[in-house]
Amino acid sequence: MSQVETTATRHVGTSMRRREDHRLLIGAGKFLDDLDFGACYEAAVLRSPYPSARIRSIAVERARQAPGVVAVFTAADLGPILQDLPPKVTHPSLNRQPRYPIAVDAVRYVGEPVAVAVASNRWLAEDALELIEVDYDLRPGVGSTASALAEGAPLVHEASDTNVAVHIVQQSGDPDAALRTAPHVLRDTFVITRGGGHSMEGRAVAARYDRAASQLTVWDATQTPHYVRHMLAALYGMTEDEIRLIAPADIGGGFGPKAQFYGEEALIPWIAMHLGATVKWIEDRWESFISSTMERSQTHRMEIGFDDDGRILVLKDVFEHDQGAYCVGLQVPTITMSTLPGPYKIPNIHSELIACYTNMVPTSSLRGAGRPQAVAATERMVDRIAEHLGLEPSEVRRRNLIQADEFPYAVGLRFRDGSPLTYDSGDYPALLDGALERIDVPAFRTEQAIARREGRFLGLGIGMFVEGSGLGPFEGARVRLTNAGRILVTLAASPQGQGYETVYAQLAADAIGVDIEHVEVRHGDTSTIPFGQGTFASRVTATAGPAVHEACLRLRAELLAAGAVALGVDPDDVTLGGSSVSVAWAPERTVTLQDLAAVSNMGRHGMSVDPRMPVAIEATAYFKPLRAVYTSGIYAAVVDVDVETGMVEVVRSVLGHDCGVVLNPMIVDGQMYGAFAHGIGNALYEEAAYDEDGQPLATSYLDYPLPTAMEVPRPELFHVVSPSPLNSLGVKGAGEGGLIPVPAAIANAVEDALRPFGGRVNRLPLTPARVLAAIQGTTRQ
Amino acid sequence: MPEDPATSSGGCEVIELSFVVNGEPVTLSSDVRVSLAEILRRDLRLTGTHLGCEHGSCGACTVIVDGLAVRSCLMLAAQAQGADVETVEGLARGDELDDLQAAFREHHALQCGFCTSGFLMSLTARLREGPVVSEFQAREALSGNICRCTGYVGLVDAVLSLAADSGKEPLK
Numbered sequence: 046m047s048q049v050e051t052t053a054t055r056h057v058g059t060s061m062r063r064r065e066d067h068r069l070l071i072g073a074g075k076f077l078d079d080l081d082f083g084a085c086y087e088a089a090v091l092r093s094p095y096p097s098a099r100i101r102s103i104a105v106e107r108a109r110q111a112p113g114v115v116a117v118f119t120a121a122d123l124g125p126i127l128q129d130l131p132p133k134v135t136h137p138s139l140n141r142q143p144r145y146p147i148a149v150d151a152v153r154y155v156g157e158p159v160a161v162a163v164a165s166n167r168w169l170a171e172d173a174l175e176l177i178e179v180d181y182d183l184r185p186g187v188g189s190t191a192s193a194l195a196e197g198a199p200l201v202h203e204a205s206d207t208n209v210a211v212h213i214v215q216q217s218g219d220p221d222a223a224l225r226t227a228p229h230v231l232r233d234t235f236v237i238t239r240g241g242g243h244s245m246e247g248r249a250v251a252a253r254y255d256r257a258a259s260q261l262t263v264w265d266a267t268q269t270p271h272y273v274r275h276m277l278a279a280l281y282g283m284t285e286d287e288i289r290l291i292a293p294a295d296i297g298g299g300f301g302p303k304a305q306f307y308g309e310e311a312l313i314p315w316i317a318m319h320l321g322a323t324v325k326w327i328e329d330r331w332e333s334f335i336s337s338t339m340e341r342s343q344t345h346r347m348e349i350g351f352d353d354d355g356r357i358l359v360l361k362d363v364f365e366h367d368q369g370a371y372c373v374g375l376q377v378p379t380i381t382m383s384t385l386p387g388p389y390k391i392p393n394i395h396s397e398l399i400a401c402y403t404n405m406v407p408t409s410s411l412r413g414a415g416r417p418q419a420v421a422a423t424e425r426m427v428d429r430i431a432e433h434l435g436l437e438p439s440e441v442r443r444r445n446l447i448q449a450d451e452f453p454y455a456v457g458l459r460f461r462d463g464s465p466l467t468y469d470s471g472d473y474p475a476l477l478d479g480a481l482e483r484i485d486v487p488a489f490r491t492e493q494a495i496a497r498r499e500g501r502f503l504g505l506g507i508g509m510f511v512e513g514s515g516l517g518p519f520e521g522a523r524v525r526l527t528n529a530g531r532i533l534v535t536l537a538a539s540p541q542g543q544g545y546e547t548v549y550a551q552l553a554a555d556a557i558g559v560d561i562e563h564v565e566v567r568h569g570d571t572s573t574i575p576f577g578q579g580t581f582a583s584r585v586t587a588t589a590g591p592a593v594h595e596a597c598l599r600l601r602a603e604l605l606a607a608g609a610v611a612l613g614v615d616p617d618d619v620t621l622g623g624s625s626v627s628v629a630w631a632p633e634r635t636v637t638l639q640d641l642a643a644v645s646n647m648g649r650h651g652m653s654v655d656p657r658m659p660v661a662i663e664a665t666a667y668f669k670p671l672r673a674v675y676t677s678g679i680y681a682a683v684v685d686v687d688v689e690t691g692m693v694e695v696v697r698s699v700l701g702h703d704c705g706v707v708l709n710p711m712i713v714d715g716q717m718y719g720a721f722a723h724g725i726g727n728a729l730y731e732e733a734a735y736d737e738d739g740q741p742l743a744t745s746y747l748d749y750p751l752p753t754a755m756e757v758p759r760p761e762l763f764h765v766v767s768p769s770p771l772n773s774l775g776v777k778g779a780g781e782g783g784l785i786p787v788p789a790a791i792a793n794a795v796e797d798a799l800r801p802f803g804g805r806v807n808r809l810p811l812t813p814a815r816v817l818a819a820i821q822g823t824t825r826q
Numbered sequence: 827m828p829e830d831p832a833t834s835s836g837g838c839e840v841i842e843l844s845f846v847v848n849g850e851p852v853t854l855s856s857d858v859r860v861s862l863a864e865i866l867r868r869d870l871r872l873t874g875t876h877l878g879c880e881h882g883s884c885g886a887c888t889v890i891v892d893g894l895a896v897r898s899c900l901m902l903a904a905q906a907q908g909a910d911v912e913t914v915e916g917l918a919r920g921d922e923l924d925d926l927q928a929a930f931r932e933h934h935a936l937q938c939g940f941c942t943s944g945f946l947m948s949l950t951a952r953l954r955e956g957p958v959v960s961e962f963q964a965r966e967a968l969s970g971n972i973c974r975c976t977g978y979v980g981l982v983d984a985v986l987s988l989a990a991d992s993g994k995e996p997l998k
Contacts, residue, residue, distance in 0.1 A: 062931055062932065062934075063931070063934070065939065066930070066931040066936060066939070067923070067931070069936055069939030069942050070914075070917075070918070070923055070927040070930055070931060070936070070939075070942060070946070071874070071914070071915065071917070071918045071923070071927070072872070072873070072874015072875070072913065072914035072915040072917075072943050073874065073915075074873075074874070074939050074940070074942075076873075076876065076940060078867075078873075078877075079867075079873035079874075079876075081871065166868075168838075168857070168859065168860070243974055244938070244940075244974060245876070245878040245884060245886055245938070245940040245941045245972065245973070245974055245975075246876070246878070246938070246940045295938070295939060295940075296938065297876070297878075297938045297939070297940025297941075298937075298938040298940060298974050298975055300974070329877075329880055330878065330879040330880055330881065330884075331880075541938050542936075542937030542938030542939065542975045543937070544937070711934050712934070714934075715934050715937055715975075715976060715979075715980065717977075718976060718977030718978075718979040718980070719937060719974070719975045719976050719977045720977075721977050722974075722976075722977035722978065723974070745879075745881050745883065746879055746881065746883035746884065746972070747881075747883065751884075751972050751974070753968070753969045753970075753971075753972060753978075754964075754965040754966075754968035754969050754978040754981065754982065755965050755966070755969045757977055757978050759979050759982070760977075783977075
């Protein structure tokens, strides 16, 4: 039964205003640090000031005596939980090195936890940290993948004889032979530097243990409540039912770093159990800069072979990935590996990853997750083909795109989810056409030529991408008729601003066929739904979406059956609408959902119920995607480069996107705009710089410029809709596509603007200094 | 049992403070070193004011003190002695959003909502100085606050919608 048949008013596909907004607008949001925990201690974490050092000793006695301090913990006090935290995504050839919740005998990045002080309030806890004396034996640090791989480099992990964390090669066709025979081969190196997630709310954890109920309750501003509960249960030797993990109703942004598992998440609940008190730790911004996982730093050495018409024959990319001091997970570089081919038909591919340990904050997923880097290599080379052959870059793209009738399209590599990289659906030529309808290329070339004569340097750049989204293994939803006769949708995944309370109410109301006012959506509490994965990899719409849909269809069937019994008619003779079930041919004969709940959910103690009456009206569904679905998109930018100052102004932006069926256009567009802003940051501003030893140089917003409303232009959006055949709703992920092509396209545009100078911009972000260096024919790190 | 967490000041000098918050006089004692944001959030439980960076850059903690938008993370509570403080909790009339709040909702000017209070207070102070009528003015008015979710599009539209009655039928 489709949604269209089951409901008169369709909510899916409309821009319903968000249910979340009211509480957030009146200052009544429920972010973790807004919750009233009653009497509660606060923790502060002493962090390593050195990129690499052995710890000779730690003296904490003075700190323990400090005013307001109740306890100070170091590795010496944390024996039972000093366990190696496993990477989220691993690989058989990973050179796995242990990662502990807190430094044991060495520190490997500035920011690594060394001790925890717990006091009456955060101010006193921080005072106590100043009284802790750590005797460090300094070692040379590794501040880049180049230094990690250099001859005689210091070892990040002394137990290993190499800084290489993993070395993986994927191939399709015969790339080496193709490179030997290709009529043209171009090579270049592209560097993408580190950047951060910078959710406006940092990480946060609070916990308390109820001995009477044997219940550990943990509040965690996480994207993945069930994953954290699973990690804690393993670490503490508890069952999953002994731990209730609550991701608060409001989480102040996620963007990837909050989908990882950190030492602080292991430490704070354990300390709360140990002290028999409520304890919370709120990451401040400085801590976020030096301890929340980051991303992006990769160096790509790419070769591309093509024929005289610009058809790509072979793509070979060998890239270094900065894993940071520990392997939190290999998802980012493995996604990069399979994102390289993009929307193009490339018969021969060599994709080679060398991930390195360095003495910097561990890296992990960050909105885009390895994809912007891949796109910033391949899409740059596509423009170089055009330059080499004297073709328009859009024309080179047109000649190489996978066509709309070629799906499913098997690329010949494997994706990060373990499945073959097989694109499910798309219309890449429609994306290109959509951008070119909005930016008239011949007209632009005329304008560009006139501007150049006037000493103004305009450039046009395009970036296209294909993004695996909607990853497995599963996601779940539970739908229930409450005793008050309302519909309660419980999601395992928790949102960080994506509007689940609105979107899933739209979906549920349509599928069940009730007024949306009778539907409520809750999320993020492991005690209300036993299993789940969480919000990451633009996966929730394409996994929780079909699960909600399936559960709601089953609930609808139960409600109709219950209504039929209550009304004394055949189930085929009843309809569902508003908040009641009615007889189809006698609409005045009706029973409300609340009346049904009184019979089906509550019943009368000891009294028999009609055997045909469904009881405990509830449905749970889990959706297991066969493999990823593939979102796609394009970004075209016109830039104006000031060749005196090196400043880049983005004067025109067209962003086209295909995430299949759109559930709430306002919310999807909002995701586009937000991701786009992050892409502008990555293209032009944001760099988590480190010195050569691994000392961070950007630890405040004075050094790390986040784009404001003055820097982020308004992109013109358009959507192409290629429904996914892999789920019942035809949906794909929408959270990252607005970012992925932006750095590549802007770099292409800047290089187009600088063509009279022959300047190359191979290192992102394109700061004024780097742009000036390109104009002057030098390179700048 | 450990001592009551709420009581210890850790030997820090304590002062008596009196000021007005959202029209209500308040009197409390506070460690001298504590920020206004901390007092609002912890002592007065006005948790709509958020701390995003604690170094005066992100603007999430913006409140209005004696008519001026200030970063409550950088202002000591002691500096608010005798002042008139307005926070996000003072904007709505009961359950009814004010025009700016309503415009935020209508134009999807918030996603996670963590930075929202700061934007509302910065803009409230700015709009009292006069209308914002151009996109450039709107962006200028927004530029003291950082939002990581929205790309500022909805925020710009919300501000501009107040300048001219758009005449559009609001969507549901």
